[in-house]
Amino acid sequence: MKEFRNSNENLISNALTVGNEEISAPTLMVKEEENDSEECSVGCFQRPKVLFFDVNETLLDLNMMKKSIGAALGGHPELMSLWFTTMLQYSLVTTVANQYHDFGKIGAAALMMVAHKNGINITDKQAKDAVAPILALPAHPEVKEALLLLKKEGYKLVAFTNSSNKAVETQLKYAGIHDLFDDVLSIEDVGKFKPHTDTYNWAAKKMGLKPSECMLIAAHGWDVAGANWAGWQTAFVSRPGQQLFPLANLPEINEKNILSVAQKLISIRL
Numbered sequence: 001m002k003e004f005r006n007s008n009e010n011l012i013s014n015a016l017t018v019g020n021e022e023i024s025a026p027t028l029m030v031k032e033e034e035n036d037s038e039e040c041s042v043g044c045f046q047r048p049k050v051l052f053f054d055v056n057e058t059l060l061d062l063n064m065m066k067k068s069i070g071a072a073l074g075g076h077p078e079l080m081s082l083w084f085t086t087m088l089q090y091s092l093v094t095t096v097a098n099q100y101h102d103f104g105k106i107g108a109a110a111l112m113m114v115a116h117k118n119g120i121n122i123t124d125k126q127a128k129d130a131v132a133p134i135l136a137l138p139a140h141p142e143v144k145e146a147l148l149l150l151k152k153e154g155y156k157l158v159a160f161t162n163s164s165n166k167a168v169e170t171q172l173k174y175a176g177i178h179d180l181f182d183d184v185l186s187i188e189d190v191g192k193f194k195p196h197t198d199t200y201n202w203a204a205k206k207m208g209l210k211p212s213e214c215m216l217i218a219a220h221g222w223d224v225a226g227a228n229w230a231g232w233q234t235a236f237v238s239r240p241g242q243q244l245f246p247l248a249n250l251p252e253i254n255e256k257n258i259l260s261v262a263q264k265l266i267s268i269r270l
Contacts, residue, residue: 045252045268046268048215049156050207051157051158051265052159052217053157053158053217054161054220055159055160055163055172058218058219058220060139061139061140062084067133068131068132068133069130072111072115073115074115074118074120076118079118081241083107086113086114087103087111088222090110091103091162094106095193102164102167103163103167104131104134104163107131107134108124108131111127111130135170136170136174137171138175139177144180145259146259146262147177147181147262149263150265156207157180157181158182158183159181160194160216161185165188172184185203189202194223194227195226195229197230199226201230204230211231214232216234217235217261220242221242221244224248225244225248225249228249228251235253235255235265236253237258237261239256239257
């Protein structure tokens, strides 16, 4: 966002006539600040002690789910996005209402809602079967190389997800990246979904860190916003179709994939 500053040099005098006399009155001129930067460079933040990675879509490629979700929704894979946002919406509904169901159950329930809204008949079993492939997703092509680079550089890596403990273990092992993480945290242990502030506070405390020593790396604007508001540093992975929340602060890093984020991070020296 552009900043505007007022100073005496922004004032010029215009002649005004009052009665029979001409007097000088200042008129305010607003000057746009020069050299405004849209994004913070690596020099603007400190090296985080721990990197927390969101899992679904950030590390794992959800495209494989389009077939199963599309088939369940009558051959309409374009409804995948609506299903995912509905799942996120109702994960937050349960959080606000002090309830908890694991992400898989909410995903199946959301799928039934989207189906019914679009005049598609679907049973509970069909919904559960359609969501099941979320446990067998490949990592994005650059992910493993990026994680290896970060580990070589000495970063501590933690997977931090809305998936259940059992689900995320299955996901990371299937993708072949489980052993690259120093720890794996599921919000199941706190009973609230990201982006609730309590989830980030819990994760930081779990790792023995101050919020400012944490960095969340995620492909979701809502997750990046939540972490930032909890006092964390953030890195946004701009996967296709993903956007930052305009009312939140800019992330410290904004790159197109995990490898680009890693390269930015390894340029920071202790």
